[in-house]
Amino acid sequence: MRRGRTHAAGPAIDWEQIADGRVWRLRRGTHYEGSDRAVLTAARAAASRMGKVVTMAREDFGATAGYVWVQFADAEVPFGDPCPRCGSTTLLREHAGYATCPRCAARLVLLIDDEDPGVVLDGSGTDAPGAQSQAPGGARGNARPAAGTARQAATPRVTQQFPQAHFLPETKSIERLEFYAEIRLRVGSSPTAQSAFNGFGQARGVKPTFLYVRFFPAEDGDGLGDHHVTAIAARPYAAALDFGALSDWAYFELRPLTAPGADRLTPIHPYYSLDEETGIYVIPVAGDTQSRTPPSLAPRDGPP
């Protein structure tokens, strides 16, 4: 990493060098100037460009110091899903939020649902009473001990559950629209450059969620710089709310700036454009980040 350089216009960091899987510290005044948020955005864009994911922890000690700790990984995967690279169904869980694929050595960030129970592996190789009944199911129900198999006799067992709602990492994509699918958003008042959006989306294969999205202008004041999602699980309110009302909300999708079809986008807001062909409202994002929106879902409504 280029050390000792300062850049008034924003971070100029050799992301390829620090994307080695280790934790790196970026220091305000040394590796970047200005807002930490610009570093977060740049790191995400760099990760997307390299086909990786990045997790970050930001620390602001006021005038004393400011740090952004970053760590790149090869991919992210919902807890309970197999390795997205090779499909291995055995993962080495090194950390509550990280795993390594023993087959292809991919370093994975685990996306953990706050409603799913966690697991503790005792590593004893013996069946624990009630292990199978305690296996995590959750919404996906695709992580459990393979009790009774010959292979499992030599591998650790799932023996306990722990709630892990408090473990959702703030800086992971849970705060990003890219994490969600089937995004429907609406603006409460006249759209402006500083608009905040209310919305509804589904975290990827995990849960329906109310979204409150704040957009931040780019450093140069031109268009979208970054956004931040505050999410509330919708499931507890499912019986009390009419989700059919969502049909009145506009359908949004995140697309990279370089995605095909950019020519048919009509800018109608500083932060989003209208795809004239599909009627989908498109939020441009840096890099190659793709929305997880299912392509089969068509927009149903007009602009918010």
Added chain:
Amino acid sequence: MTISSAGVTVAPSSAAPPVDAAAVTYERPQPSVRREVAEAWRSRALIPRLGARVVVKTYVRTILGRTWLVLRPVMDSLGLSLLFGAVIGLKAPGGTPYLLFLLIGLYGWRLFERSLFWATRSFDRYARIVRKLNPPLLLMPIAGTAPAIVESAVYAVLIAGMLGFYAITDGTFYITIGPELLLGVAGVLLCLCFAIGLGLVLSVLNARARDVRIGLRYVLSIWFYVTPVIYPISKLPEGFQVLAQVNPVTPMIELIKEGFLGVGRIDPGGVAWAVAATAGSLAFGLWFFSRKVADFTTASAAALVGGDDEEDDGL
């Protein structure tokens, strides 16, 4: 996902590849001292950065800021000197000024005590990083000793200042210049390594129950007074002098006193015991840490490391 007025039904993720439900098994890495050390070594460049972070964090939101780095040792040594030197009338051997004798003893003791204290609290202090990222956890108790090392450096500056002061006022330069200095350096290294060895164990235990760090304060207070820091070991009755050598920190402090001031009492058996205790604590600490730290691989790690690394800065 199907959305209707009746409720919400969640289907498997459309982004994830279709998988056989219930197929994924998460295995825990086998405990390995070699792997822990190798991973820590690979990321050794993080140690000063993590150390600087915890020093900065300790004094953030204070008005005096880093001035506390100097104020604390000054007030600590002046207070103890006033009480035990002026009021109680303790004398240092060999005509050495008591304040200088005290500063040398405190230099070694505070390095040990504060290193152990901060290493024990390391997962509290680094909770934010440990929760969000996946650094080698072995680095945490090691880097956590940074405030203690900085504080010891301040003691060293104070000692240098007092040596200069007495050289001018008494015309005597009390420090020993020669190969004896190596004894002092050995004592300092033993203090630090012993603290890290114990800290490896206590940091993991403290992550499970904060009783450890609360109890540690009292244990260290007692330990301070049974270690000949503020008094020369010769002041103890003969039988207690032998007993004092059971405390592995005693030979370390005596090495420092003898190495720097020539006023320590070195017992070869005691030094051998101190070296063995340090090596043993490091070996056991690494073994214990590598086995118990695997608990951090689970979701309960968030609970283990605590939810707040802001409180109780240890000032």
